[in-house]
Structures are given as C-alpha cells and as structure tokens.
Amino acid sequence: MTEPEPPSVAALSLAETATQPVSKATEQEINPWDVQAAVDEDGNVKEFDYAAISQQWATKLVDDALLERFERVTGHKPHRWLRRRLFFSHRDLELILDTYERGEDFLLYTGRGPSSDAMHIGHTIPFEFTKWLQDVFDVPLVIMLTDDEKFLFKEKLKQHEVYEFSRQNAKDIISMGFDVEKTFIYIDSEFFTSGYNRHFSLNATEFEKLITNNQVRGAFGFHGSTNIGSNAFAAKQCVAAFASSYPFIWGQDIKTYHRSQKLAAMPCLIPCAIDQDPYFRLVRDNCSRMDHPSPKPALLHSKFLTALQGAGGKMSASNPNSAIFMSDTEKQIKKKINNHAFSGGQETLELHREKGGNPDIDVPYQYLSYFEDDDAKLLRLADEYRKGELLSGEMKKECVDMMSQYVKKFQDARSKVTDEVLEEYLRPRKLEWKGNPNPTKPKVEKTEETTQGGPTLDADGKPMTKNAMKKALKMAEVEKKKKEKEAAAAAKQ
Numbered sequence: 001m002t003e004p005e006p007p008s009v010a011a012l013s014l015a016e017t018a019t020q021p022v023s024k025a026t027e028q029e030i031n032p033w034d035v036q037a038a039v040d041e042d043g044n045v046k047e048f049d050y051a052a053i054s055q056q057w058a059t060k061l062v063d064d065a066l067l068e069r070f071e072r073v074t075g076h077k078p079h080r081w082l083r084r085r086l087f088f089s090h091r092d093l094e095l096i097l098d099t100y101e102r103g104e105d106f107l108l109y110t111g112r113g114p115s116s117d118a119m120h121i122g123h124t125i126p127f128e129f130t131k132w133l134q135d136v137f138d139v140p141l142v143i144m145l146t147d148d149e150k151f152l153f154k155e156k157l158k159q160h161e162v163y164e165f166s167r168q169n170a171k172d173i174i175s176m177g178f179d180v181e182k183t184f185i186y187i188d189s190e191f192f193t194s195g196y197n198r199h200f201s202l203n204a205t206e207f208e209k210l211i212t213n214n215q216v217r218g219a220f221g222f223h224g225s226t227n228i229g230s231n232a233f234a235a236k237q238c239v240a241a242f243a244s245s246y247p248f249i250w251g252q253d254i255k256t257y258h259r260s261q262k263l264a265a266m267p268c269l270i271p272c273a274i275d276q277d278p279y280f281r282l283v284r285d286n287c288s289r290m291d292h293p294s295p296k297p298a299l300l301h302s303k304f305l306t307a308l309q310g311a312g313g314k315m316s317a318s319n320p321n322s323a324i325f326m327s328d329t330e331k332q333i334k335k336k337i338n339n340h341a342f343s344g345g346q347e348t349l350e351l352h353r354e355k356g357g358n359p360d361i362d363v364p365y366q367y368l369s370y371f372e373d374d375d376a377k378l379l380r381l382a383d384e385y386r387k388g389e390l391l392s393g394e395m396k397k398e399c400v401d402m403m404s405q406y407v408k409k410f411q412d413a414r415s416k417v418t419d420e421v422l423e424e425y426l427r428p429r430k431l432e433w434k435g436n437p438n439p440t441k442p443k444v445e446k447t448e449e450t451t452q453g454g455p456t457l458d459a460d461g462k463p464m465t466k467n468a469m470k471k472a473l474k475m476a477e478v479e480k481k482k483k484e485k486e487a488a489a490a491a492k493q
Helices: 050-056 064-074 093-101 121-137 147-153 159-174 198-210 213-220 228-239 274-289 330-340 349-355 363-371 375-387 392-414 419-426 466-492
Strands: 029-031 034-036 087-091 107-112 141-145 183-187 268-273 298-302
Touching: 050 087, 050 274, 064 093, 087 274, 093 298, 107 121, 121 159, 121 268, 121 298, 121 392, 141 159, 147 159, 147 228, 159 183, 159 392, 159 419, 183 419, 198 228, 198 274, 213 228, 213 274, 228 274, 268 274, 274 298, 330 392, 363 375, 363 392, 375 392
Parallel strands: 107 141, 107 268, 141 183, 268 298
Antiparallel strands: 029 034, 087 298
C-alpha cells in the first residue's frame, strides 16, 4: 500500500494544492493532508467556500471591528492581505491584541518544510506577512525549518539533500528582510543536536506523553504503515509554539533541567493557511495539560493561492510552469504568465468587449490582489475588466510588471545573504526587541497560583476545572465575609 504523503505541517504557508477535475459532483474537502474544492454536477470546479469552513471549524471571521481595533491598538493600517480578507479567519487574535495593549511579550512562530532548493511566490507570502507582523508588534520570532520532517515523509529524499535545501531556503527567508536582532531561524537536525535544545526536548517528551496514537492518526491521517518517526514528529511541531522551548532567546540558563513557568505562560501567534487549523487544534487542545501550562496559540488563517493554471492545477516545485519561482528571470515570468496563467476573459475580443471578463477566476488578477498595494487601483482594474474595457492581455501585462518587480527586489536582497549572514540567524542567542512602547492597559498581576494566559492551578499545581474554580472562589468569599464579621465584632469590644 502506498503511503499518502502528509502535508508539510511546518510550512505554515499558503496551500499549494488545487483540485483535479472529476466526473461527479463532490463537496469541498479541506484538511491538513488534502485540499479539494467542490465540483458541480457538470464537473466544473467551484470556488472554495471559506465562510463554510470557518463555520464548520468554529473559527472567527476577520471583520471590520477587529481591523479597526488592530489599527487603534498598533497604530498601523492593517496589511492589504487583512484588508482584502486574504487572511480571513482567526482564533484568539483579540487576545494577542490584549497582550500587546498591556505591553507584554508574545512569540511569533512560523516555519517551512524544505522539499526543494527553490521557493516560489506561494512560499514567500506567509513570510512576508510574518515579517510585517514582526515590524508592527516588535516581538521575537522563531522560524523552524523541518529537514527531519521532510526526510521522514519523502521516501526518496536523503538527509544530506534536505539539509542543504534547508540552508538555501533559510537564505531565501532571510531575503524577506527579517530583523536579525529579533529573529532566530533553526534547522531541526542542527538545533536538536546543538546542546541548546534541552528545554525543547523536555517539552517534546512531555507532550508526546499527552498525545495518543489515535489522536495523531486522526489529525494527520496516519495509519499502521506510517513510520514511527512521522508519528513522533508531531510533538516537536507542537512544542515549537511554546516560548519555554527557547530560554536562550530571553537570556535564560539553557543547562538547568527546570523549564521556565513564566515563559510557558507566554502567548504565541501563528500565521498559517486554513488547512493547517486541524493540526494546531492538537496544540490548543493539549497545551493546558503541560506541567507548566501554556495558553492556546492564536492563529491567523489565509486563503489559498492558486497555481498559474487556476482550478485543476497544482503549484509544484517539480512543474516549473505551475508557479513563478523566486529565481525566475523577467523573461521567464512574462512567458509563464502569458502562456500558462488562466484567464477570466472571453474567447474572442468581440465577446470580451461585449460581456466583459471575470476577475474572480482570472489568475493574473488574483496575483495582483496579493501584490498590488493600491486598493483603488485594484478595484479599478476589476471594474474595467468586468466591463470589457480592460483586455486579458492588458491584465496579464499588469501582472507581469508587478511580479517582475517583486522577484527582482527579492533577488537583489538574496544576493547579499552570505554564509556568514546565514550563520548569524542560525546561532542560538539572546534576541533584542522592544514590544509596545505605549501600553494602555495595566499588566496582569501574577501570583503563585496562576500564570499569565494559563489556567488556575490547584494545591498540587494541576489545572483546576471550572467547577473547582467556582467552588474555590465561593469558599474564599465565605472566608472573606467571616473575617470581616470577626473584625467588626472585635472593633465593637
């Protein structure tokens, strides 16, 4: 039996999978290992229904009220991908804003599963967005490159190959402009043997004990023939979201056996594609069960970036015509968009002038919606295209110009990333950041019984149930009133 390859759970990138045509109607399927759009009775691929998946998984849609609060709290206009709802859904983003308002730290976390030495535009989008989040919040960031994961899941890959992919991908990621003072990038096979990973390993071992084989199989679709390394890897991916896995970032002792309860209580924000949400529910469902409980990581979910061929195609490193690669020349970009990008225009010039085009399915326009910062211009292009005033060739030219500029800027930055620059980002070290310079809310007072963001603990240091918390509060209130009565009686004597 051939093992279905699970997703790159570390990639936290926009989904690269599009649907394949089928002969009968099907419902959309979105999960960590398979992404399929719905198909109607005529075999036509339908658009993803993001509102439906948000409702099914009980996530919150990004709305105007949230974006208004984001701008009010951070002082920054929301990123165009938030404004255009390309990052459309979230879990607990409002709690991250609460944390920032109090001037308290949180951890940014993202990553990539390096399966090739070249990145395409779909790979860069989550990193550009994460870089923007780092600039806005001024917080520490960890980027995990899971060469071990790819070795375990890709049958033909050798360890030395995927390690080299990791180094090249790390240089690509650095080219996005991350601040070296606030950013720690690590390649798993290096970090896990470096001596700096003790607390990470302790967290992973504890988390492994909390998760059953059935839970892992349910989350990732594993079965009896899945290698044991793949099953065990899930715990590493989960605890990468715990600040206590990286004590050196805060200048703390890496040799001590005891992990930091304060760091464990620090929130984490993870930008990722919506298909990764079931994976991170595994973290959210179990993080409070750790000896030092952690708050549930917050998530920002993105929509999917389609391949050049649109629905039915697949953005793939093995198919150079399915995507624009960051190593492509301007000539290659022009050829790919003109020859391979799916158009929403009509079959003839006359029909297009008469009926207009459909920007909603036009791949060049979809790419412009990601990379054109001018909202008014984007709306104008869509309006002119629908009216037939703007031709498909003209829309493609707009896309060629935009993508050529984007890739050229990246390539210029990439040429400056030497091995010495790479090693500095890979070096475990104390990071420097400032956070919110003007907090507007008081910090949460910490006591011995509670940790910020974590649950109330009982006398044995274990999380209390809601009923137990209510009972304890009631008893405390009774005791308080009793002491007040005794004090009043003593005052009368």
